[in-house]
Amino acid sequence: MSTLAPSEAIDALAPPRVSSLVRAMCEPWIWCKRTYLRTKLSRVVSERVLGREFVVVPGVLNPVIFRAGRYLAEFIARTPCLTFDAASTSPTALDIGTGCGILGVFAALRGYSVTAVDIEPGAVACARANAKRNGVDKQMCVMEGDLFSPVDGEVFDVVIFNLPFFRGVAHTPFERAWRSPDVIERCAAGLPTVLAKGGAAYFVLSSHGDPRGMLTALSRAGLIVERLTWGHFGVETLAIYSARYISSDR
Numbered sequence: 001m002s003t004l005a006p007s008e009a010i011d012a013l014a015p016p017r018v019s020s021l022v023r024a025m026c027e028p029w030i031w032c033k034r035t036y037l038r039t040k041l042s043r044v045v046s047e048r049v050l051g052r053e054f055v056v057v058p059g060v061l062n063p064v065i066f067r068a069g070r071y072l073a074e075f076i077a078r079t080p081c082l083t084f085d086a087a088s089t090s091p092t093a094l095d096i097g098t099g100c101g102i103l104g105v106f107a108a109l110r111g112y113s114v115t116a117v118d119i120e121p122g123a124v125a126c127a128r129a130n131a132k133r134n135g136v137d138k139q140m141c142v143m144e145g146d147l148f149s150p151v152d153g154e155v156f157d158v159v160i161f162n163l164p165f166f167r168g169v170a171h172t173p174f175e176r177a178w179r180s181p182d183v184i185e186r187c188a189a190g191l192p193t194v195l196a197k198g199g200a201a202y203f204v205l206s207s208h209g210d211p212r213g214m215l216t217a218l219s220r221a222g223l224i225v226e227r228l229t230w231g232h233f234g235v236e237t238l239a240i241y242s243a244r245y246i247s248s249d250r
Contacts, residue, residue: 010215013227015207015239040065041174050077052109052134054100060126061099061177063162069102071231071238072162072204077106081202081228081242082158084111094154094194096147096161096187099177101127101140103160108136112158116142117150120173147183148190156194159201163187165209184210188217192245201243202228207236218243 040062047054047064050073056062063069076082084091090113095104098116104127108114114136118124124144131140143150164183170176191201201223205211218225223243230239 010212010219013215013225013241014211015205015230015237016232017207018232018235018237038065049073049102050106052105054102054105054130055126055133056100057122057126059120059173060123061174063100063102066178067233068165068204068206068238069099069162071233072160072202072240073102073106075204075229075240076103076160076202077109079202079228081200082107082110082112084157086111091157092196093158093160094151094156096159097163097177098127098142099123099162101130101142103162104140104142105130105134105136107158107160108139109134112139114140115151115154115156116140117145117147118142119144119146120176122173123177147186148194151194154194155196155199157196157199159191159194159199161187161201161203163203163214165206165211167210167213184214185217188214188221188223191218191223191243192221195245199244202240203243204238204240206238211239215241222246 042058044057047056049070093107093112093114095114095116098104098118101116104114104116116127124142127142131137164178164180166179168179169181170179205214215225224246225241225243228240228242230237
């Protein structure tokens with residue numbers, strides 16, 4: 001039986017659109033902000049999120065400048081969805097496309113044993129440095145590889161990701177962090193194989209890019225998606241979701 005949601009349901013789940021009028025009003029402020037912030041992209045910077053310091057090197061997506069990373073990291077740090085029984089075995093988390101490692105660090109700070117994966121060697125080194133800087137290097141293993149390939153055969157209680165929103169061919173490591181022709185479909189197809197029984201994925205989407213593509217792909221893969229929260233950020237909205245695999249044999 002197909003679990004594909006109708007297009008109306010997908011549209012309702014997507015991050016709310018920003019009206020043309022609001023976009024026009026916000027654009028001058030956003031342009032000034034981007035002009036200033038993008039001067040930071042060509043040098044090593046330290047970003048502070050919820051009292052934690054993260055080094056970000058050139059070529060690695062900055063979670064503060066590109067605010068989706070910070071938005072999801074703050075959710076991971078605070079949400080009751082990731083609370084677990086302290087008397088139980090330490091739960092596991094998989095951070096896909098870890099970048100500077102911010103999501104994995106906050107999951108580790110909540111007591112999860114984290115495996116973080118990124119295809120870019122520079123991001124892997126950056127995430128390892130930030131895990132050590134925040135005192136979770138013993139709880140957080142950072143691996144180089146494409147999506148789920150480094151963890152073939154393993155399952156996790158929680159999967160977290162902030163993957164590229166935009167369609168297109170990436171020409172640099174930096175572009176690969178936000179642009180891809182097929183990462184949406186490949187992630188959605190592989191996600192059910194790494195979720196433990198009762199596990200859930202948590203991710204962020206933007207009204208920019210192709211959020212409906214991701215939501216449709218997850219539905220095709222048999223995942224039940226719920227929008228948990230969303231916020232307005234000037235010219236775009238960001239929404240955080242959970243995805244669970246519903247099957248009689250899991």
